[in-house]
Amino acid sequence: MKCCYCGHLESKVIDSRPTDEGGSIRRRRECLRCGKRFTTYEIIETLPIVVVKKDKSREVFDRNKLVNGMLRACEKRPVSIQEIEKITDEIEASLHNSLDREITSSKIGELVMEKLKDIDEVAYVRFASVYRQFKDINTFMEELSKLLSEK
Template sequence: MRCPKCEGRENRVIDSREVRNGDAIRRRRVCVGCGHRFTTYEEIQRAQLQVTKRDGRREELSRSKLVKSLNIACRKRHISVEQIERLADSILLEAESEFEKEIPSIMLGKKVMAALEKLDEVAYIRYASVYRRFRDAGQFMNEVERLIGRE
């Protein structure tokens, strides 16, 4: 590991901590040459899943896009940032364990909806209305009635 200040290669680890539920390790280091302190992160490199869109396009599965869509669905709900982060991590972990290289966007959407339905019904309805492309209030009401009937 090179020092960001002097480019020296000799350094010592002075502190290590697990972050993001043990998925990464944060290390505080000090350069032996100049004494500069800096932080590094160590995490497992996973094969990047590709999402196959409905129109056949492919793009990398983006954690930031997933978190953004979860934030939109959970806006103004009593759901913490940590809960959203954990939800995104669990959805990604499940997707990575089930699919090797590609995941259809339909399957990813279903995983998100299942997780949101357990977490918060309003967030679920918000996400489902966009994901399922509700065309009118009738479709919206049918989904709400299904949720009410389930209780």
């Protein structure tokens, strides 16, 4: 690590601890040439995830869009914000852990529906109706039938 005072490239770590959020590590260093101390922060570098939409356009993954979609599906349902945040965290971690830097919006939609099905079936059907763009009552009934047959 380059000293911010004299520019020397060698220093030793005196103290190391995680930050309050746990997303980075704070390191107190001492320059081996001038002896002055300075602080550095080490963070995990994340590459952006690109979402490929149905029309083949691409945009950077936006966590807020995921949360807002689930909030609409869970409106007036007994699903807490904490549960929605937990689902969002799980999906986002899954996307970051995959080796793909591009993911289709349909894959994200499937992940959301899989999670919603476990916590609230009404929210699941609401999300599925918008996501799968049900054309008529028959396609809606087919989805409900599938849900009932899985029970």
